[in-house]
Amino acid sequence: MNREVFVDHIGYALGEVTRTVEETGSRGDLLSQPDVLREAGFCVHHVSGPRQTAYDFARQAVQTVERELGNVGAIIYSTCIPANANIGRADAYLESRDVKNLMDFPASHLQSDFGLDRAIVIGLSQQACTGLLGSLRLAQALLRSEPETERVLCLTSDRFPEGALYEQSYNLISDGAAACVVSLAPASFRLLAAHGITNGALAQASDDETAGSFFAYTHRVIQETLAKAGLQISDVAWFVAQNMNRKATDILARLLKFDPGRAVSPTLPEVAHVISGDNLINLKYLAERGQIQGGERVLLCMAGYGLNWQCVILEKT
Amino acid sequence: MGRVTLITGGDGYLGRRIAAKLLEETDSRLLLWLRAADASAFLSKQDVLAESFGRFEGRVEYCYGDLTGESPFDGIEPASICRIVHAAAVTRFNVDEGTARRVNIEGTEKLLRFAERCGALERLGLLSSIYASGMRAGPIPETPFVNAGFANHYESSKWAAETLLFEKYAHLPWRIFRIATAIADDANGQVSQHNAVHNTLKLLYYGLISTLPGKPGTPMYLVTGDFAADAVCRLMSVSGSERIFHVAHRREQSLSLDELIALVFEVFGTDEFFRKRRIPRPLYVDEEAFELLHSALGAFAGGVVNQAVDSVAPFARQLFITKEVQNANLIAALGRDPAPDASAVVEATCRHLVRTKWGREKDRVS
Known part of the structure; x- marks a missing residue:
């Protein structure tokens, strides 16, 4: 019989510069008009300060849960942008022609910085915005397959490069990181099922193609995850969405025949789409306010480039 | 004269x-x-x-x-x-x-x-x-x-x-x-003028929409x-x-909306470009959800998607209505039941649209 796996201790960090959609629009960093993004539910977002790196966010996020790390046996470090999985200087490689500058892995630094000496490190860099949910799935598999591993630190961290647009697939982006601990020890949320779909033929999908495929594939990944857990959508109390256009969440709820009032993305206006971290940031928001009752099931879902769709179902203990 | x-x-x-x-x-x-x-x-x-x-x-x-x-x-x-x-x-x-x-x-x-x-x-x-x-x-x-x-x-x-x-x-x-x-123009599926139906098929083929307004059983x-x-x-x-x-x-004699979509995807599935992209069949949404989608796309999506969805949206409400069209006068006047085979016409039309990429390429077959 599979051992039960639990998720808890969610922490996150955001870029230190907060801007309204109008401010970002006036900087030329959006594709859509600011009022369109505001209509979609976005108000502000958070971008890196000039010296903030993706690794800085990772450290900050993990620091918020540092006391809960315990005996971590693995770190699964996901990045949406593959370049964020290397903290080496590109110019150092160009000067030296030594490829080790391309392999300065942030997960290794994290292990060292937090003294997680027993932890192995795993990089997860090709699941885009779905990476954090993907890391929960990997953590579950690891905990079940390797008895000596009791706790896994999952995190995601990204910052957009200088000059990047801060709108992707009609979403306003924030730089930041999110982390959580997945363990065998009973904790806040029991991990009931984790599942994903990849359609590699859409690896270079346009924004319209990404949006176009969103509903059918998201619906499918949710249905398949429910089936994996032996549940119906009526067994789910909360659908914690990614921070995307509020209308898309409403449409998805209707497709699922799910109460739109319980299809939520409460941090959408103030946090925006923190790349791969939204689901857990939203879950933390709900949990801290006591909105999720014991025994209630929570479905988290994310879509990302690749194209990838991932879904996780948790149960509040 | x-x-x-x-x-x-x-x-x-x-x-x-x-x-x-x-x-x-x-x-x-x-x-x-x-x-x-x-x-x-x-x-x-x-x-x-x-x-x-x-x-x-x-x-x-x-x-x-x-x-x-x-x-x-x-x-x-x-x-x-x-x-x-x-x-x-x-x-x-x-x-x-x-x-x-x-x-x-x-x-x-x-x-x-x-x-x-x-x-x-x-x-x-x-x-x-x-x-x-x-x-x-x-x-x-x-x-x-x-x-x-x-x-x-x-x-x-x-x-x-x-x-x-x-x-x-x-x-x-x-x-x-x-x-x-x-x-279509004829039973061979030639299409010389595109309307809301063709625009919808185009969105589906290119994977630009994965929801459709309507009830699966609505006759087309x-x-x-x-x-x-x-x-x-x-x-x-x-x-x-x-x-x-x-x-x-x-x-x-007509296809239901769902039968139509099934046939369309069967034909599209014979095309390598489409098959490789694993575009899923659309999900049916209610009127309110489609209106949400329409308004959201109106603000965000690119020109082709907008134009196509705009052309479909005014007809969307009809896709929830089951009409039982009668044609006794037609049959009596013509002395025969002249309706073309709906499946054959749809199939031929889809093949033509795929071959010509909705009119952008010359139809080598015809």
């Missing part, structure tokens, strides 16, 4: 086909009325038609006007006209209210007033739509419709034009031909342009007292 059949919208999708049929299969003399703002526009259109109809020289003449103008038929000698087919109309589902009123209602009244002056008029055929029934569900008989509300201004304008005929011009020797949506009434033109030509000539004809098949 003698006894002449006037066809308004003579260069339009159906008007041109009706003209071709009459020229090929009868000895009718035709006067094709073309919409043109001025002589230059008229001459260009005439040149195009003359290429097609050149071999019938002496049997075809051309004139022009604008249905929104004061007197669009002033240049025509009424005494020579013995038959009129009024095909000129704006047929886009997303036509705005003002244009629909000026062209489809007021324009029709101008034609009807002109028809009153045609002393030798034997037959007046008004092209309409089965969607003049508007939001009416259940049996759709070949009788005048009451106002049941409408999904768009196109439908309401066609209903209003019919009602105008019934109420003010019933003394004319009229017939009404309510035509279903043309999905789709015909070919050739079938419609052939029926109109024959119905203009047959004797009998019936005056309203549904140029459409019946519910049991």
